[in-house]
Each structure stands twice: as structure tokens, then as C-alpha cells.
């Protein structure tokens with residue numbers, strides 16, 4: 001099995017339920033080992049939209065990288081994600097942050113995720129569940145300390161799923 005880190009975000013409808021639903025569906029193909037807290041986060045990229053709820057997962061899977069991408073996109077479609085503007089509002093977004101030691105610059109699947117290091121909504125929850133991680137030879141602690149990212153608020157409630 002390969003170790004993967006996934007980032008999930010939602011800013012439409014019942015965001016908390018959307019994340020829980022997506023985590024549940026991912027669990028069919030990804031053995032989930034850790035789930036970060038949920039974070040309320042200021043929108044990045046396209047700012048005229050509601051705040052997001054974000055979470056990061058650590059898991060293991062037998063799916064190959066492109067199979068995992070397809071699986072994540074299938075969940076987005078099943079949950080009726082409608083593509084609008086780039087970086088715009090969405091019921092659910094699932095991004096592959098890291099996949100074991102796989103790396104790729106293909107536009108269809110870029111790993112490590114090309115924008116992850118600039119995004120507090122990704123790096124802070126990732127640091128919470130994997131403080132020992134190194135990304136492209138830089139410690140995650142160093143990346144988090146240097147972030148001048150968007151505002152984020154950690155939600156204190158525990159999740160029912162996987163905890």
C-alpha cells in the first residue's frame with residue numbers, strides 16, 4: 001500500500017456534512033490513518049465567496065496515482081460538484097497532496113500538489129497530522145513558519161468518523 005495525503009475543501013451547502021460524506025466515501029478505497037481537525041478558512045484565489053471548511057487526511061491505498069485521481073474525481077461528481085469559476089465555490093474539492101515518493105508535473109496530476117506550500121488551509125492541517133514530514137527537502141515546520149497565508153480557524157469538535 002502507498003501512503004497518501006489528501007486535502008478536502010467545501011464552501012457550499014452543509015460543509016461539515018460534505019467533508020464527512022467525502023471522507024466516508026474515500027474510506028472505501030483508502031485506509032484512513034489520520035484526520036486533521038476541521039478548519040474554517042478564508043477563501044484563497046477567488047475571494048468573493050464564502051469561507052471554506054478544510055481538512056487533510058493521511059491514508060494508505062492500493063490505487064495507483066491516476067486511479068486515485070479518478071476515484072477522487074468520481075466522488076466529486078457523485079456529490080454533484082458543478083465546475084464554475086477557477087478557485088470558485090464548490091460542494092467538495094479533493095486534491096492529492098502527496099503520494100508516497102511519486103512525483104509528476106503532468107497538468108492532469110501534479111504531485112506534490114503545485115500550490116500546497118503557499119496555502120495555510122493545506123499546510124496547517126497537514127502539519128497537525130504529520131509534523132515530521134519533509135516536502136521537497138524542506139521541513140513542514142519551516143514551511144508553516146514562513147507562511148503568510150489566509151486566516152484560518154481551527155474547529156475544536158472531534159469528528160465521529162475515523163477517530
Ligand SMILES: Nc1ncnc2c1ncn2[C@@H]1O[C@H](COP(=O)(O)OP(=O)(O)OP(=O)(O)O)[C@@H](O)[C@H]1O
Nearest residue numbers: 086087093094095096097107108109110111113115
Ligand atoms: N494533485 C492533484 N490533485 C487533484 N487534481 C489535480 C492534481 N494535479 C492536477 N490536478 C488536475 O487539476 C484539475 C482541476 O482540478 P480542480 O477543478 O479541483 O482545481 P481547483 O480545485 O480549482 O484548483 P486547485 O487544484 O488549485 O485546488 C483536475 O482536472 C485534475 O486533473
Ligand SMILES: Nc1nc2c(c(=O)[nH]1)N=C(CO)CN2
Nearest residue numbers: 009041042043044052087121
Ligand atoms: N480557503 C480555501 N480557499 C480555496 C480552497 C479551499 O479549499 N480553501 N480551494 C480552492 C480550490 O481551488 C480555492 N480557494
